Amino acid sequence: MIKSYKLRRILSNTFIYVLLAVLGLIWISPLAYMLIHSFRADGGAFYSHILPQPDKNGVTYTFQNYVDLFTKADNTANFPQWFANTFVIAIFSCVISTLAVLMVSYAFSRLRFKARKPMINIGMILGMFPGFMTMIAIYYLLKAMGILAWHHYALIICYSAGAGLGYQISKGFFDTIPRALDEAATIDGATRNQIFWKIILPMSKPILVYTILTSFIGPWTDFILAKIIVGAQGQQYYTVAIGLQIFIDQEHKAKYFKQFLAGSVVVAVPISALFLFLQRYYVEGVTAGGVKG
Amino acid sequence: MKYIDYVQLNLFQKIWYNLSNFFVKLPGNLKKIGCAIGRFFKKAGIGIGKGFAGYIARFVKGDWATKFSYIIMGFGNMVKGQFIKGLLFLATEVAFIWFMVVFGWDKIYNLGFFNNGYIGFNAEDYWVGRVHYSADKSMILLLYGVMSLIIIALFIVIYVTSTKSAYKIQQDVAAGEKPKSFKEDIQELMDDKFHVTLLAFPTLTISVFTILPLLFMILIAFTNYDQSHEFFKWVGFETFASIFTSSGAASKGATFAELTKWTLIWAVLATVLNYILGMIVALMINKKGIKLKSLWRTLFVVTVAVPQFVSLLLMSQMLDFNNGAINLVLQELGLIGSPIDFLGNANPWVARLTVVIVNIWVGIPYTILITSGILMNIPADLYESATIDGAGPARSFFSITLPYMLFVTTPYLITTFIGNINNFNVIYLLCGTAQQSNDLYHAGYTDLLVTWLFNLTNVEGDYNLAAAIGILVFIVCATVSLLTFNLTKSAKNEEEFS
Numbered sequence: 001m002i003k004s005y006k007l008r009r010i011l012s013n014t015f016i017y018v019l020l021a022v023l024g025l026i027w028i029s030p031l032a033y034m035l036i037h038s039f040r041a042d043g044g045a046f047y048s049h050i051l052p053q054p055d056k057n058g059v060t061y062t063f064q065n066y067v068d069l070f071t072k073a074d075n076t077a078n079f080p081q082w083f084a085n086t087f088v089i090a091i092f093s094c095v096i097s098t099l100a101v102l103m104v105s106y107a108f109s110r111l112r113f114k115a116r117k118p119m120i121n122i123g124m125i126l127g128m129f130p131g132f133m134t135m136i137a138i139y140y141l142l143k144a145m146g147i148l149a150w151h152h153y154a155l156i157i158c159y160s161a162g163a164g165l166g167y168q169i170s171k172g173f174f175d176t177i178p179r180a181l182d183e184a185a186t187i188d189g190a191t192r193n194q195i196f197w198k199i200i201l202p203m204s205k206p207i208l209v210y211t212i213l214t215s216f217i218g219p220w221t222d223f224i225l226a227k228i229i230v231g232a233q234g235q236q237y238y239t240v241a242i243g244l245q246i247f248i249d250q251e252h253k254a255k256y257f258k259q260f261l262a263g264s265v266v267v268a269v270p271i272s273a274l275f276l277f278l279q280r281y282y283v284e285g286v287t288a289g290g291v292k293g
Numbered sequence: 294m295k296y297i298d299y300v301q302l303n304l305f306q307k308i309w310y311n312l313s314n315f316f317v318k319l320p321g322n323l324k325k326i327g328c329a330i331g332r333f334f335k336k337a338g339i340g341i342g343k344g345f346a347g348y349i350a351r352f353v354k355g356d357w358a359t360k361f362s363y364i365i366m367g368f369g370n371m372v373k374g375q376f377i378k379g380l381l382f383l384a385t386e387v388a389f390i391w392f393m394v395v396f397g398w399d400k401i402y403n404l405g406f407f408n409n410g411y412i413g414f415n416a417e418d419y420w421v422g423r424v425h426y427s428a429d430k431s432m433i434l435l436l437y438g439v440m441s442l443i444i445i446a447l448f449i450v451i452y453v454t455s456t457k458s459a460y461k462i463q464q465d466v467a468a469g470e471k472p473k474s475f476k477e478d479i480q481e482l483m484d485d486k487f488h489v490t491l492l493a494f495p496t497l498t499i500s501v502f503t504i505l506p507l508l509f510m511i512l513i514a515f516t517n518y519d520q521s522h523e524f525f526k527w528v529g530f531e532t533f534a535s536i537f538t539s540s541g542a543a544s545k546g547a548t549f550a551e552l553t554k555w556t557l558i559w560a561v562l563a564t565v566l567n568y569i570l571g572m573i574v575a576l577m578i579n580k581k582g583i584k585l586k587s588l589w590r591t592l593f594v595v596t597v598a599v600p601q602f603v604s605l606l607l608m609s610q611m612l613d614f615n616n617g618a619i620n621l622v623l624q625e626l627g628l629i630g631s632p633i634d635f636l637g638n639a640n641p642w643v644a645r646l647t648v649v650i651v652n653i654w655v656g657i658p659y660t661i662l663i664t665s666g667i668l669m670n671i672p673a674d675l676y677e678s679a680t681i682d683g684a685g686p687a688r689s690f691f692s693i694t695l696p697y698m699l700f701v702t703t704p705y706l707i708t709t710f711i712g713n714i715n716n717f718n719v720i721y722l723l724c725g726t727a728q729q730s731n732d733l734y735h736a737g738y739t740d741l742l743v744t745w746l747f748n749l750t751n752v753e754g755d756y757n758l759a760a761a762i763g764i765l766v767f768i769v770c771a772t773v774s775l776l777t778f779n780l781t782k783s784a785k786n787e788e789e790f791s
Contacts, residue, residue, distance in 0.1 A: 009582065012686075016577045023574065024592035027654065031599060033618055034607050046616045050625065100498070103491040111488040119492070126499075128770045129507055130715050130743050133763030136750040137436070137506035137513075144433045161502035164495030192487035221600035224717065228751065241602050248606060257610075264603040272598035279594065283662055 038261035045257035065262040097163030097215040105167040109174035209281035362459035369459030404438035514760035571660025605722035641738030
């Protein structure tokens with residue numbers, strides 16, 4: 001037993017530093033691998049070195065993968081187009097879903113009407129069905145309605161139509177805003193519409209940012225639904241997620257693996273930056289609405 | 294057991310006590326849920342009955358204009374001054390009749406209630422169906438049928454509302470009040486009836502793009518729509534029966550049992566490990582005297598920020614049998630002689646372990662993000678007095694941190710558990726569909742029920758089996774969350790803050 005309190009603290013802190021360093025290294029290494037190898041000049045998919053080696057011209061690191069990614073559009077790869085597609089989809093579905101989520105959660109949190117409880121319960125029940133069960137039905141539905149012919153724009157509908165069901169977190173947040181504010185405003189003659197825009201929304205910045213953030217990131221990261229809806233159509237309608245996966249299927253892996261890495265970096269960097277920048281809001285959003293004693 | 298006895302138990306006795314308590318109470322709780330469902334239907338039945346009685350009563354008490362409104366919607370409103378509102382009701386009725394004549398009746402007929410259960414029997418689909426061409430076609434027939442039923446239900450709601458409205462205006466006029474103008478109605482939608490304005494659009498889109506597909510898939514579970522059906526027809530509970538009764542290698546029943554077992558193991562492991570390990574890392578980062586806190590946090594949190602399909606596809610490449618980076622590192626360090634087939638089908642438990650470990654890599658940063666703030670809220674003097682009483686870090690963790698956190702984050706844990714039962718991304722992106730085993734029915738050993746379901750619909754075309762599995766997964770998730778959620782406080786004091 002070590003007697004000195006100070007020595008014990010130094011020892012335990014050193015131990016924690018070492019552990020954190022090792023764990024941090026493990027956590028970051030796949031991403032570091034992705035970053036380093038996206039600049040690799042040498043080799044293709046099956047590369048038997050951990051760090052890049054010089055290729056036959058003596059070049060180790062190059063920007064060529066990124067240049068190829070953005071300039072060489074062929075029958076398989078069309079990254080600029082995919083990027084633009086995803087961007088448009090993300091913007092539209094972000095606006096629509098944010099509105100839908102806020103509207104539903106405000107109604108459920110602040111307004112009292114007969115159908116409120118049943119609707120909340122229905123929302124909860126709907127959320128418990130596995131989403132993958134209905135995807136194929138959504139495909140047939142879009143086909144029957146002729147929306148499938150809108151190509152990737154059909155995805156905007158897929159992402160924003162059900163958005164209202166994600167009301168729980170922001171409803172939880174709205175619940176924490178004192179109702180006395182509403183009552184005071186009502187006495188002053190404000191309508192419920194005005195209360196929503198002028199009192200509740202300005203007070204809900206964290207949840208607003210959280211909702212916008214998650215609904216904007218959604219289309220960049222969704223892969224399954226996008227593949228079902230536009231996977232069978234031409235590659236000019238793909239989103240980045242489908243496109244990147246095409247890069248590493250058995251057929252194209254040898255040729256496009258480095259471009260896959262470069263493309264992953266291009267997608268991951270802005271989203272990570274956005275996320276790290278807005279992290280505080282994310283945490284506030286989740287903990288305010290989702291965690292209660 | 295009294296509280297004073299409970300406090301004196303050690304951790305494992307406490308866990309054992311809680312667990313056994315849970316199972317002792319389980320039948321009672323299940324019964325409660327059953328009763329609640331029964332009450333729900335009773336209430337719904339009474340509600341419909343009351344609605345119908347009111348509908349009749351309004352007709353009896355109504356004057357001629359109100360009575361006429363039962364046939365021509367909105368007539369009462371138009372006669373008594375609410376012209377635009379009445380016209381809107383009338384337009385709805387005309388549109389509905391047009392829809393039924395041109396489209397709806399035929400589609401409902403095709404649902405097969407009048408055809409010994411053959412769906413689309415009288416359409417050309419019957420002949421195409423013989424040669425298995427009509428996958429899309431009979432699906433769409435069923436879909437249109439369900440759609441028509443929903444439209445009829447919506448119309449009935451509007452119809453009853455219109456009769457109410459006609460009776461209301463009759464009463465208003467009788468009481469000498471001026472009927473509300475259309476403008477006033479609109480203004481009301483911004484205030485007293487603001488919920489209608491807010492919810493109308495989301496409800497519509499959710500009905501069409503969530504409820505309709507869901508009803509459709511639920512109905513599919515009761516048809517014979519698999520990859521080799523000849524005629525599309527209703528078969529009742531046959532599909533469910535085949536899940537529970539068939540046995541033997543590669544049968545549906547054996548596969549379901551195997552995958553259910555693994556799904557539950559996976560969900561428990563993924564939830565508990567991520568929760569506890571993540572909290573330990575968060576505690577280390579937030580410990581007094583540790584510098585560079587934001588650097589450590591960022592190191593972990595960056596992996597949350599990178600889209601999952603990117604990091605997981607990358608992981609699947611790094612775990613590759615041929616020259617995957619992880620095999621290379623391990624070989625270079627001399628830890629293994631030949632490469633390990635991490636995700637292959639040869640050794641199911643290696644693959645399962647790999648998936649769990651990768652999931653820890655994915656999940657711990659989330660736990661750090663969520664719990665850091667709450668951990669900081671635990672009063673520091675609790676830890677100080679524990680240290681003075683001679684408690685080590687492990688003891689403080691299990692006696693102070695864990696109980697406190699469990700108390701605060703139960704809802705989060707439940708949603709995480711449900712999320713893990715449906716955790717599609719990790720399994721699908723890591724293992725793909727290429728890892729199927731011959732011992733299972735179109736599934737691999739790492740497949741969860743949801744990935745199996747996905748595979749069955751999108752690759753194999755066994756829609757009825759997939760839909761039945763979806764319903765069973767729903768029943769499991771719903772029971773788990775009802776059992777646990779109703780026990781926590783947060784469900785009850787929703788109004789606590791108001």
